[in-house]
Amino acid sequence: MDNTLFPFAAIVGQDDMKKALLLNIVDPGIGGALVRGEKGTAKSTAVRSLAQILPDRRRAAGCAFGCDPSRPDRACPACAEAISSGRAIQAEEARMRVVELPLSATEDRVAGTLDIEHVLKTGEKRFEPGVLAQANGNLLYVDEVNLLNDHIVDLLLDSAAMGVNYVEREGVSFAHPSRFVLVGTMNPEEGELRPQLLDRFGLSVDVKGDRGAERRMEVVRRRIAFDSDPEAYTEAWRAETDALRARVSAARGILPKVSAPDPVLRAIVAVTSGFGIDGHRADVTMMKAAKACAALDGRTEATREDVASVAALVLSHRMRRRPFEEEAFDREELERCLQSA
Amino acid sequence: MPPVGVTEFPFAAVRGMDDAKRAILCALANRRIRTVLIRGGPGTAKTALARAAGPLSGGSVVNIPPGASEDMIFGGIDAEATMREGRPVPQAGLLSRADGRALCIDDANLMDRRVLASILDCVARGKVSLEREGASAEYPCGSLLIATVNPCDSDLSPHLLDRFDLCAYSGWGPGEEDRMEIAKRGALHRDDPAALAELFAAEQAGVGERLEASRRILPLTVMSDGLMEVAAELSAKVSADGFRGDIAMVNASLAIAALNGRDEVLRKDVEEAARICLAHRRGYAPEPPAQQRDEQGREEDREEDREDEGDRGGRDDDGGDGGGEPERPPGSGPEGGRDDMEDIARAMEDMVFEIGEQFRVVDYLGGGPRKASKASGGKGRRDMAESSDAVGRYARSRIPDGRARDIAFDATIRAAAPHQRRRGRAGMAVSVEKSDLREKVREKRRGCTILFLVDASGSLGVRRRMAAVKGAVLSMLRDSYVKRDRVGLMAFRRDSAELVLPPTRSVEYGYRMMGELPTGGKTPLGAALVRASEYMTSYSRSHPGEACCAVLITDGRANVPLKDGADANEEAVRLAGSISVPGLRWVVVDAGAGRMRFDNAERLAMELEGAYFRLEDLNADRLAESVRSAIM
Structure with a gap:
């Protein structure tokens, strides 16, 4: 366990942000989360700390792309070959990771490129995997995502959309699976995100600094306690951390059994078209x-209450904004839509 | 390369989107239709549908990623073979790998315009001519290209749009039941694509059979002269330039007839064809057909309600716009009522009385008016800019000028390859000499900021000249909207210049500010020039890499000098000569009317070393007309 990370369970408040992140871990198919907020609102802390509660997953041992052996349709060329020729793939349990995409990353490091060393030694071309390969099956975190270079954003969009990274550069032609939970954090003061990228995020949440003096003191108290002895502090929160991790793992287990009956689906459509x-x-x-929300609660049927509790996360970044106006998510409108369904 | 992890959404499982499906089926039925564009907002299944065409064309689509380097797309040198053979061995690119399958470009608006134009050309000709790095070869090119564009991000130029045979909009106004069903299928596809495919296996097979049959009927299908005339008339009605629209109309009509199992084109086939052939060509947006309108009715009502609450004009920074047509941007038609573009169109209609004629503008930032007579091609502001700091997309390689810093290893090895047999390799696999070194040419999409410096003085109030100015500025704003420029607005009147709108991507906001701009008072031209240059100096310093441009719109009649007692006009010209903002380009638009024109604006342009346009010359259509009449 990495002790330099502030315990996720010890973050005060910010329930929406925590929920958005947890739901994505339960079902990576949700499509990631965008966390918007002012400086110093524990955005990056929360995302990096997720590492402590990420569940284990099965991956092909020794595979640079960490393919899921149970999903041959999502395997890299080498694993796909092995599967189709009937060779058994050695599987291992590994914890999901938080892979960071630094803002300064170059295109070749992100997408992968020609393995120069290999060419010089052998005269043969070989693909050298990049960040998008590491991200497969993991969580890909971009801090200050609104400042990312346009052409890197294009690469991310492409992979996020298809779950595959197609590389066509430097004489290498290669495709490998790249399915990840995309998590971005940003400070809107620095500029907005391109609409295309915005829409790719499944959920979004606006975090604000806590205004209550009581809670602010608690935040400071915890932070100081952590900084003075990270190890002891992490240990003190061990039980909560483990419980949360177990809850997430359990939710992943029951997710395939969770259903969304038609009235719930009708409520969803009423809300999206209402907005x-x-x-x-x-x-x-x-x-x-x-569904993920129900699974986190240990239930196998999604309800209208689940819809109500996730609606803001799904819709807030998809609503059109008027220029120079903050548009708050309208809870009453949500209620009206749900009533009408 | 076997496709990894992509299990296409079954074509038959795509609900609605009749136009887009029809366009794709037409292209699959009639090989003379080669390029199909699907436009639409985010999450409207554009990409899903484009990829769904793969299995119907004999395998997965060949994906051309937006970041692919040019030698990967068009072809280049095969380094391995070249080393073995000791002579340049060419290698085919992605375009030649289709082998009957469809090529696919997602988000084509993100691709370099030049590259996209070349791809369209290759697909239309059916071959790729390769002239690179000492290799000369010709390869067959995939004969069907399906591209998607999300106009909310940025749009293709009218010229590129026209190059697509067919274009369909992905939005279709689904009702509640549709949306529920789409959500179910979408979720199932994400979780268990095989189960979804199984569910639609029979219908999918039916689509395949229908295609097969249509290909057999097509060679026998005829279109009467009368209907050919109808097609040509429709095409002329939208005043589409050139004949691409006409040809597409005939090919699509034939395909639609064949798809319906008929060997004769009926009038309704032509009408259906018009929806996918003409909408993206100039100035035409078809009405949604009656049955779809009914479905949309409910939602449109709701939209009206919201509009009445006072939300108008302003939207998200980067809402969509069509290809640049004034009254009805191409995107406005069949996408249903809830559409930014339609809002803008509506807002524009409201303002018609205060704002003069609006039009498609020439590429006023790209050079003189005579050069830019057609569309907006060429080396304008919005091209990819070469980047010098090793950041950006690796587009090409070149022989370095001096020391190579950002080495292009692939190109270097390819350059070294032919010599490997001669050179002693000293234990290395490849012997590279200095003359082989190549460096990367990287490109960055360059942002562009345009500051409009608008004369709002009383002299322009005469003869409603201000209305014409507003019309022109709004036309330029809309042009910027399509190109994702940042725009700012500074107005000068009475005794000072005021920054009405700091540079923003929210062009819509600029629209509103411009509409409300009051006119009257004297003309402090000198003060305006000073203010604008000061502002842009600090702006360009804080936005490195941004192309900056100031567009001065004035009749050139200054009457408020900076220095008491000076001649305001002479002072302005002198100031213009002394202004030097690094990297800032000036464009002067002369708003003086006909006979009353004053030559000061032209002198200002000369002193500022900027381009000079008369207001009337900004109108691309009128300019094209005058050029045409001059030639004929």
Whole structure:
């Protein structure tokens, strides 16, 4: 366990942000989370600390892309070959990781590139995997995602959309699976995100600094306690951390059994069309988020309450904003939509 | 390369999207239709549908990622073979790997315009001519390209749009039941694509059979002269330039007839064809057909309600716009009522009385008016800019000028390859000499900021000249909207210049500010020039890499000098000569009317070393007309 990370369970408040992150771990198919907020609102801390509660997953041993052996349809060329020729793939349990994409990353490091050393030694071309390969099956974190270079954003969009990283550069032609939970944090003061990228995030949450003096003191108290002895502090929160991790793992286990009956689906559609959302990504995402929400509660049927509790996360970044106006998510409108369904 | 992890959404499982499906089926039925564009907002299954065409064309689509380097797309040198053979051995690129399958470009608006234009050309000709790095070869090119564009991010230029045979909009106004069903299928596809495929296996097979049959009927299918005329008339009605629209109309009509099992084109086939052939060509947005309108009715009502609450004009920074047509951007038609573009169109209609004629603008930032007579091609502001700091997309390689810093290893090895037999390798697999070194040419998408410096003085109030100015500025704003420029607005009147709108991507906001701009008072031209240059100096310092441009719109009649007693006009010209903001380009638009024109604006342009346009010359259509009449 990495003791330099502030315990996720010890973060005060910020329930929406925590929920958005947890739902994505329960179902990576939700499509990631964007956390927007002012400086110093524990955005990066929360995302990095997720590492402590990430569950284990099965991956092919020795595979650079960490393929899931149970999903041959999502395997890299080498694993796919092995599977189709009937060779058994050695599987191992490994913990999901938080892979960071630094802002300064170059395109070749992100997408992967020609393995120069290999060429010089042998005269043969070989693909050298990049960040998108490491991210497969893991969580890909981009801090200050709104400042990311346009052409890197294009690469991310492409992979996030298809779950595959297609590399066509430097004489290498290669494709490998790249399915990840995309988590971005940003400070909107530094500029907004491109709409195309914005829509790719399944959930989004606006975090604000806590205004209550009581809670602020608690935040400071915990932070100081952590900084003075990270190890002891992490240990003190061990039970909570482990419990949360167990809860997430359990939720992942029951997720395939969770259903969303038609009335719930109808409520979802009523909400998205009530809020004037184009496209169907919001519908699918809300359905998945509601199911994940039920799974986190240990239930096998999503309810309208689940829909109500995830709606803001799904919709807030998909609503059209008026220029220079902050548009708050309208809870009453949500209630009206749910009533009408 | 076997496709990894992509199990296409079954074509038959895509609900609605009749136009887009029809366009793709037409192209699959009639091989003379080669390029199909699907436009639409985010999450409207554009990409899913494009990829769904793969299995119907004999395998997964060949994906051309937006970041692919040019030698990977068009072809280049095969380094391994070249080393073995000791002579340059060419290698085919992605375009030649289709082998009957469809090529696919997702988010084509993100691709370099030049590259996209070349791809369209290759697909249309059916071959790739390779002239690179000492290799000369010709390869067959995939004959079907399906591209998607999300106009909310940025759009293709009218010129590129026209190059697509067919174009369909992905939005279709689904009702509640549709949305529920789409969500179910979407979720199932994400979780268990095999189960979804199984569910639609029979219907999918039916689509395949229908295609097969249509390909057999197509060679026998005829289109009467009368209907050919109808097609040509429709095409002329939208005043589409050139004949691409006409040809597409005939090919699509034939395909639609064949898809319906008929060997004769009926009038309704032509009408259906028009929806996918003409909408993206100039100035035409078809009405949604009656049955779809009914479905949309409910949602449109709701939209009206919201509009009445006072939300108008302003939206998210980067809402969509069509290809740049004034009254009805191409995106406005069949996408249903809830659409940014339609809002803008509506807002524009409201303002018609205060704002003069709006039009498609020439590429006023790209050079003189005579050069930019057609569309907006060429080396304008929005091209990819070469980047010098080793950041950006690796587009090409070149022989370095001096010391190579950012070495392009692939190109270097390819350059060294032919010599490997001669050179002693000293234990290395490849012997590289200095003359082989190549460096990367990287490109960055360059942002562009345009500051409009608008004369709002009383002299322009005469003869409603201000209305024409507003019309022109709004036309330029809309142009910027499509190109994702940042725009700012500074107005000068009475005795000072005021920054009405700091540079923002929210062009819509600029629209509103411009509409409300009051006119009257004297003309402090000198003060305006000083203010603008000061502002842009600090702006360009804080936005390195941004292309900056100031567009001065004035009749050139200054009457408020900076220094008491000075001649305001002479002072302005002198100031213009002394202004030097690094990297800032000036464009002067002369708003003086006909006979009353004053030559000061032209002198200002000369002193500022900027381009000079008369207001009337900004109108691309009118300019094209005058050029045409001059030639003929």
